[in-house]
Amino acid sequence: MKLNWANRITILRILFTVPFVSCMLKMNDPALSPAMSSVMRYLSIFIFLIMAASDALDGYLARRNGQVTKLGSFLDPMADKLLMACACVLLALPGAGVTGFRLPPTVAVLIIGKDLFLLIGFIIVYFVTLQVRLVSVFIGKVATVLQLSMVASVLLAPEISMFIPGWIWFLRVLWWSAATTAILATLIYIRTGSRYIEQYEHNMNQNAAS
16 A cells, blocks of 8 residues: 555654653763753643644645545544554653653543543444544544644743743643633544444444334
């Protein structure tokens, strides 16, 4: 199967997770000088922004060229969830998070939990219906935007806080908003998946009766 450009960009985004995680882990490495630690954080920001921009680019290319495929529909959200899971875990760890702006572990658990529930739901729907069911809802897109903004805002916090003293309060509003929308998106996805399975079983029973 020949990969189109949208899928190639998505795969590159997945591969970029490795250097992103590596730079994040080195931000607070005691073996590095403060200057090198800052360089690692800047590299983390740079890689993260590239990954975030490529997320919009691959979707645009797929729609513009009429190349929306099942592979792309599966890989694109997987790349998003992999990036967000790694970022949330690292930003919540004392040894990897941004000093003074560490992400609350509860927020990380809620955001990663949403993706875990979605993965479980995807598997359940597939085994019940033998169909790939990927549905995008508005609140899910809002949750993704808030999560991306949250990660970027935390990584840039040391610089921004020098000009905006109350930046930590903005961050607290942002990361709890991201967690709240993640919960709402999970509930909506569960309801949507349940209704889809019920409709599928209803149609199967009708076909069997006829």
